[in-house]
Amino acid sequence: MLAEELVLPVQLQRLTLDTRRVSPSVALVNRLPKLQHLSLCVRFRQQQPLLQLAQLPALQHLALHYTARPVVEAAVATAAAWRLLPQLCELVIEGGRSYYIDGVPTQRSWSAILAGAAAATSLTKLQLDARMRPGYNERADHENYSWDAPPRELAVCGSLTGLTRLKDLAITCDDGGTGKIRVILALGDARALTALTSLTRLHVWRAEHGVGPACIALACQLRQLQHLCLFDCGLQLVTAEGLACLDEIRCLTQLTHLDLRCNALTQQGLKQLTGLPRLQRLRWMEDDVDEEVHSWY
Numbered sequence: 001m002l003a004e005e006l007v008l009p010v011q012l013q014r015l016t017l018d019t020r021r022v023s024p025s026v027a028l029v030n031r032l033p034k035l036q037h038l039s040l041c042v043r044f045r046q047q048q049p050l051l052q053l054a055q056l057p058a059l060q061h062l063a064l065h066y067t068a069r070p071v072v073e074a075a076v077a078t079a080a081a082w083r084l085l086p087q088l089c090e091l092v093i094e095g096g097r098s099y100y101i102d103g104v105p106t107q108r109s110w111s112a113i114l115a116g117a118a119a120a121t122s123l124t125k126l127q128l129d130a131r132m133r134p135g136y137n138e139r140a141d142h143e144n145y146s147w148d149a150p151p152r153e154l155a156v157c158g159s160l161t162g163l164t165r166l167k168d169l170a171i172t173c174d175d176g177g178t179g180k181i182r183v184i185l186a187l188g189d190a191r192a193l194t195a196l197t198s199l200t201r202l203h204v205w206r207a208e209h210g211v212g213p214a215c216i217a218l219a220c221q222l223r224q225l226q227h228l229c230l231f232d233c234g235l236q237l238v239t240a241e242g243l244a245c246l247d248e249i250r251c252l253t254q255l256t257h258l259d260l261r262c263n264a265l266t267q268q269g270l271k272q273l274t275g276l277p278r279l280q281r282l283r284w285m286e287d288d289v290d291e292e293v294h295s296w297y
Helices: 025-029 048-053 071-084 096-102 107-119 189-195 212-221 240-249 267-271
Strands: 014-018 037-041 061-066 088-093 125-129 152-154 168-172 183-185 201-205 227-231 257-259 281-283
Touching: 014 025, 025 048, 048 071, 061 071, 071 088, 071 107, 088 107, 107 125, 189 212, 212 240, 240 267
Parallel strands: 014 037, 037 061, 061 088, 088 125, 125 168, 152 183, 168 201, 201 227, 227 257, 257 281
Antiparallel strands: none
């Protein structure tokens, strides 16, 4: 059957759709007057199809996933439309291994994506792949820029403070594989996340020194956290400052999942976490490393 001939039951209330073309996918959705929850894997580069979704009379929850090729092109082209979608609750930008095929985002394209996400104030869940082209030459193509150039230092969190409805935030700075496509969070950048007091889930992946100085402030302010992952974030939990951070984490009494791998956590530090009454899963061994970032969810 041709895609143009597809007809979906008009009584549908939930739908997950992978859009390989703009039409007929959006046309199909627009004929569902009772649709309340829509999850869309976006592959197109036009804003208008997304803007049409805002007109669905019953739509309450819109999830946009940019996880399949072409991730960067589709996200940059449609980022300006995100703020115009009041039903947009979930936004996932995850390049995965497609960056090795299609090219890594430049600083300009990443800035457009970050600005679009920061303006989408209805978001309750945001997953950001912060990786960027490591070379100094913005005009260099995928084959010619230097893979050996140092990673860029990036400020991400300060742009997200207006997303006061966020309950779930994940930021990855490293691909978890070769380590050649990565960024480093600017020193103390994570402190800005203290403004997001509704967070119940926070995952920051391989941020190096960008979280360390802010860890105590985060634990003090984000008391509703249930899931906390600070994998390889330079916390140095063996130091006096690190142990003070653990003291604050111990006060997060809602925690059920905690991941502190690759932060020099010792047996002494573990003893400080014994008072977490609801903790169900703790990951702390340095060699307990997932192969891919997708293991977050």
